[in-house]
Amino acid sequence: MPDLDLAPLECRVLGCLLEKQLSTPDVYPLSLNALVNACNQSSNREPVLAVTEAEAQAAVNALIARGLAETWPGRVLKIAHTAKPTWNLSVQEGALLAELLLRGPQTPGELRTNTKRMYAFPDLAELEACLAALMDAEPPLAVRLARAPGAREARVAHLLAGPVAAEAAPVRTSPSAAPGRVEQLEAEVASLREELGALRQAFEAFRAQF
Known part of the structure; x- marks a missing residue:
């Protein structure tokens, strides 16, 4: 079982691979160039990054060493994640994990809106059930943070980069x-x-x- 102490760029790369498998399956797995473009998107990303090919390749190598990614040979080498079989993720759980990796802690309502490009949750009940599955996984892949003062909802964060302190996760302003x-x-x-x-x-x- 891979250890859950991913570096920030490893989280971005893994999130992109999960996202593109669901949102653009016709171009998945990704070439290194496509992966760099996905990492540097200005939409659906927080923070926006400027990742180089060398940095992306280093993150891919680290994920492969952890058992979370693999390469597919061909005229152009392609990169795929192995998170779904490793953690037995459903499509819904993969979409939620991708969104948390790409944009950080979010409320269930935000997650339902932001995952539509990957999976359209019909209601919050299904989304909450999938979040519960991520939280109850072994090891846990997500956690519900303590509700911040003045906030209407508690946010959920991924645990792939290690434990998350509620005060360390900034609240985004709507x-x-x-x-x-x-x-x-x-x-x-x-x-x-x-x-x-x-x-x-x-x-x-x-x-x-x-």
């Missing part, structure tokens, strides 16, 4: 709650109300002509 965002939305609503009022006045003036 875009709708970002500074200035609420004021901007309120201003837009007020503007729309003014436009609607003007349209109503114009319509009443038009109707009065008949």
Whole structure:
């Protein structure tokens, strides 16, 4: 059984391999170049990285040594993960683990939204059951963190890089709650109300002509 003390770049590479197998199966396994591009995506990644081929290759070699990746020979060497058979992961569990590896701790609601490109959970009940399977695995692959002060939901984190302290996992600010965002939305609503009022006045003036 692989030890659960992966370096951050090993987590990124493994997350990308899990993700691409589910989201773009027609191009999986990945060439080293495709894997580098996946690691450096600006979408669905936190943090955004600038990984070189040499760094990605080193991470792949480390995962192979751990028994979590393998190479497929061919005209272009391809790279695949072996996490699913190693930990007996379902498609749903693979999608959740990939998302946690790629974007860090998230609430169940965030996970349901962010895993849609890999698997569309029909409801939170199925998602919670899959999270429970990851938490109850031997060794545990995920943990539910203590709810942060003021937060509505507790977040879930992966354990592939070792134990996670709740205070060490930063809380991301929702875009709708970002500074200035609420004021901007309120201003837009007020503007729309003014436009609607003007349209109503114009319509009443038009109707009065008949």
